[in-house]
Amino acid sequence: MRSVAVVLALIFAVASAWSIDYTGYTVQRCSTNSEDKRDLLYGITNAFGIDVLGEFIDSVDLLVEPKRFDLFQGLKCKVIVEDVQKKIDDEEVTLQASRLEFLQNKNDSDAYHKTYHTYDEIIAKVNSIAAQYPSVARVSSYGSSLEGRDLIVIRIKGTTTTTKKTIYLNSGIHAREWVGPATAVYIIQNLAEKYGKDAEVTRLLDAIEFVITPESNPDGYSFTWSDDRMWRKNRNNNQGNRCKGVDLNRNFDVYWGTGSSNNPCAEDYHGTAAASEPEVKAMQNLVTGLANKIGAIDIHSYGQYIMRPYGWTNALHPDEAIIRQLGNQIVADISDVNGATYSSIRSAELYPVSGASDDWFTVKLNLWGFCFELRDRGLYGFRLPEAQILPTGQEIFRAILTYADFVLANFNKD
Ligand SMILES: [Zn+2]
Numbered sequence: 001m002r003s004v005a006v007v008l009a010l011i012f013a014v015a016s017a018w019s020i021d022y023t024g025y026t027v028q029r030c031s032t033n034s035e036d037k038r039d040l041l042y043g044i045t046n047a048f049g050i051d052v053l054g055e056f057i058d059s060v061d062l063l064v065e066p067k068r069f070d071l072f073q074g075l076k077c078k079v080i081v082e083d084v085q086k087k088i089d090d091e092e093v094t095l096q097a098s099r100l101e102f103l104q105n106k107n108d109s110d111a112y113h114k115t116y117h118t119y120d121e122i123i124a125k126v127n128s129i130a131a132q133y134p135s136v137a138r139v140s141s142y143g144s145s146l147e148g149r150d151l152i153v154i155r156i157k158g159t160t161t162t163t164k165k166t167i168y169l170n171s172g173i174h175a176r177e178w179v180g181p182a183t184a185v186y187i188i189q190n191l192a193e194k195y196g197k198d199a200e201v202t203r204l205l206d207a208i209e210f211v212i213t214p215e216s217n218p219d220g221y222s223f224t225w226s227d228d229r230m231w232r233k234n235r236n237n238n239q240g241n242r243c244k245g246v247d248l249n250r251n252f253d254v255y256w257g258t259g260s261s262n263n264p265c266a267e268d269y270h271g272t273a274a275a276s277e278p279e280v281k282a283m284q285n286l287v288t289g290l291a292n293k294i295g296a297i298d299i300h301s302y303g304q305y306i307m308r309p310y311g312w313t314n315a316l317h318p319d320e321a322i323i324r325q326l327g328n329q330i331v332a333d334i335s336d337v338n339g340a341t342y343s344s345i346r347s348a349e350l351y352p353v354s355g356a357s358d359d360w361f362t363v364k365l366n367l368w369g370f371c372f373e374l375r376d377r378g379l380y381g382f383r384l385p386e387a388q389i390l391p392t393g394q395e396i397f398r399a400i401l402t403y404a405d406f407v408l409a410n411f412n413k414d
Pocket of ligand 1: 174177300301
């Protein structure tokens with residue numbers, strides 16, 4: 001048992017480091033159940049640079065600073081978090097407690113998945129999985145972030161000599177969505193360790209190579225640990241503009257700039273050109289170069305949605321009937337794991353956006369590019385309690401296997 005002083009020192013070391021103070025900020029849930037209301041709300045968020053934290057079919061969650069409160073009076077918004085900084089501080093206490101527990105329980109193989117980890121810890125864990133299962137897993141770098149952090153990719157496939165199809169998975173592109181990388185590491189570990197033991201995983205890995213980038217925005221992610229828990233974008237300095245960062249998930253080379261912001265201060269700022277950001281350029285190069293692609297998924301939070309194409313337009317994808325079936329199947333299978341309720345929708349049903357990875361997978365690579373929005377539905381938002389990391393990992397691992405089974409049987413674009 002560590003001394004109380006050590007625990008307090010750990011807590012203080014992190015809690016005192018925040019450079020952004022959210023005291024008095026609220027999270028408000030505003031109804032968007034008519035097209036007029038939706039347009040009005042998004043008009044306000046765009047005009048005043050209000051951060052949209054979560055999107056639902058009939059509402060949005062907004063991060064509102066005190067001086068903007070009157071904008072939302074009369075709009076039927078409900079305060080769901082009274083003081084965002086207090087919530088961040090409370091979360092910091094549980095984070096440090098759970099990290100201490102992890103350090104003290106190295107023999108529990110699930111202990112890693114009961115807390116959150118820094119970028120360095122994620123890289124170390126992925127490397128250790130590859131070292132433990134060298135016949136199925138291999139780690140390499142696919143580039144560098146703007147600040148020079150390694151962008152890593154792990155490839156996992158069975159040992160048979162048959163030519164493999166490829167499925168690509170990404171997470172972490174939005175820095176503050178911590179459960180994404182946590183889930184990706186859970187998936188990586190379970191694919192690697194279940195090969196040769198679990199019949200379904202073995203069959204899939206003998207047919208498919210999974211190519212996984214668990215943390216594709218390492219600068220932003222590191223910044224959420226050091227400075228600003230609510231940071232979303234990368235850390236581009238935008239040529240001296242006072243506002244930093246580009247939203248990497250508006251920067252892909254697909255209808256770039258048509259449904260995103262050209263204001264560097266906006267949370268959905270799309271950058272100076274399509275694929276202007278090194279993190280996006282590197283991912284586009286990596287994925288373009290993969291052989292025999294049959295699927296791709298980008299993992300985000302929050303909202304509990306399994307989203308199929310398209311995101312940039314409300315038009316239906318030519319394969320809508322079959323991809324809707326795929327989305328519905330994933331939702332049903334997720335529910336069977338721990339009872340969680342996800343919804344199967346088209347991406348654009350939340351709000352059409354451009355330059356997103358899932359559209360790039362779909363439009364540019366001709367895949368059924370999916371986007372998963374993981375837990376929860378706004379109660380905890382980006383800082384899902386540690387106790388939910390493992391169940392989220394379990395249900396999304398199931399979702400990935402269902403997607404893989406389905407595209408292996410049904411996707412044929414050759
Ligand atoms: Zn996201």
